[in-house]
Amino acid sequence: MAEIKGSIVALVTPFKNDNREVDFELIEQLVAFHAENGTAAIVPCGTTGESPTISPEEHIAIIKxxxxxxxxxxLKxxxxxxxNSTAEAMEFTSEAQEAGADASLIVVPYYNKPTPSGLKAHFSELNKLDLPLVLYNIPGRTGINVSPKVTIEIAELCSNLIGVKASNGNLEEITELAILNKRLSKPLSILSGDDALTLPICAVGGSGVISVAANIVPKLMSEFVGNxxxxxxxxxxxxxxxxxxFSKALLSFGANPMGIKAVMNHAGYAVGGCRLPLTSLEEEQTNALVKIWEELKEKLG
Structure with a gap:
């Protein structure tokens, strides 16, 4: 896979039957929606896709x-x-490779807080598979932050590492990463993991965004990153x-993907609710977010 750039959607996982089943038919429709509206690539089974609460069997079936x-x-x-288990990450990544995925997004192991040596060993194991990798640094959810220095050291060890999803919200560190990145023989694609920080991250060397908002405004996000x-x-x-x-509003009423699912359901995409322990937004929250969505639609014409 060449350089990763553009608007990449962090796809929601649509559920039906009181969130007990994955709606595979709607997944097909959502992919078509993105193909028609400028999205460059799709990330299934990420944070927005509720990966912690889908079963291993569902996980692989969604990717397929x-x-x-x-x-x-x-679409890529x-x-x-x-x-947070290297063995499980290896299994999922191997399955994704077999299914025909173009790359894998690898969240930094969460909860068990590996040291830099552990992180290097984790990604070195995944590097044994023949699939491009994108390191996903989101310390607010994992409990550890991968420094720019350690990220570059991992890249030097792992020839299959082609990108970083930067979701630590630290522009100083992301700028440092972009500077260090130039020293690599094959520089990484740096992707914003926060819609609201796309412009400043791209200004210092990023090439795109893995976007929550693109689930409902793919054309806007594609045009934004393209410009x-x-x-x-x-x-x-x-x-x-x-x-x-808009992106700040989506995250202001609850944990992702509670907000984006509320907007999508209102807009006619019956993606269902979130699986517990996440819940749907309260009615008052939904109404406030829907009002913001309707105002955005008016602006976009």
Whole structure:
């Protein structure tokens, strides 16, 4: 897989029958929606896809469905296959490779807090598989932050590491990573993991975003990132105010993906609720978020 760039959607997992079953038919429709609206790639089974509460069997089945649905559309598939167990991450990643995914998104092992040596060993094991890897640094959920220095050291050890999803919200560290990245013989693609920080991250060397908002506004996110990458900064700044406000709203009423699912359900995409322990938004929260969504639609025409 070449450089990763553009708007990449962190796909929600749609549920039906009181969230007991995955809605594979709707997954197919959502992939088609993204193929028609400028999305560059799809990430199934990430944070937004509720990976902690889907079974291993569902996890693999979702990846297979997305790969199947994306075939022939030009969409790339970056499958979420990380785990805090190296053995399980290896199994998921191997299955994703066999299914035909273009790359894997590997979340930094969570809860057990590996040292830098443990992180290097973890990614070195995954590097034994023949699938490009994207390191997912999200300390707010994992409990550890991978420093720019350690990220580059992992990249030097792992020839299959092609990108980083930067979700630590620390622009100083991301800037340092972008500077160190230039020293690599094959620089990593640096992707914003936060819609609201896409513009500043791309300004220091990023190439795109793995986006929550793109689930419902794929064309907006594609246009936004396209203008940034084409250095049309006046237009990018105009769009940034829209993206910033909407993306902050999506995360202001509860943990992701509670907000985006509420908006999608209102907009006619019956993606269901979230699996416990996440819940649906309260009615008052939903109404407030829907109001913001309706105002955004008016702006977009």
């Amino acid at each position: 469905q997305v790969v199947k649905s994306a075939k022939g559309t030009g 598939v970056i499958a979420g296959t990380g785990s 940034i990458n084409n250095e049309n900064m006046e237009k990018a700044r105009d769009l940034n105010s829209i993206v910033f406000n």
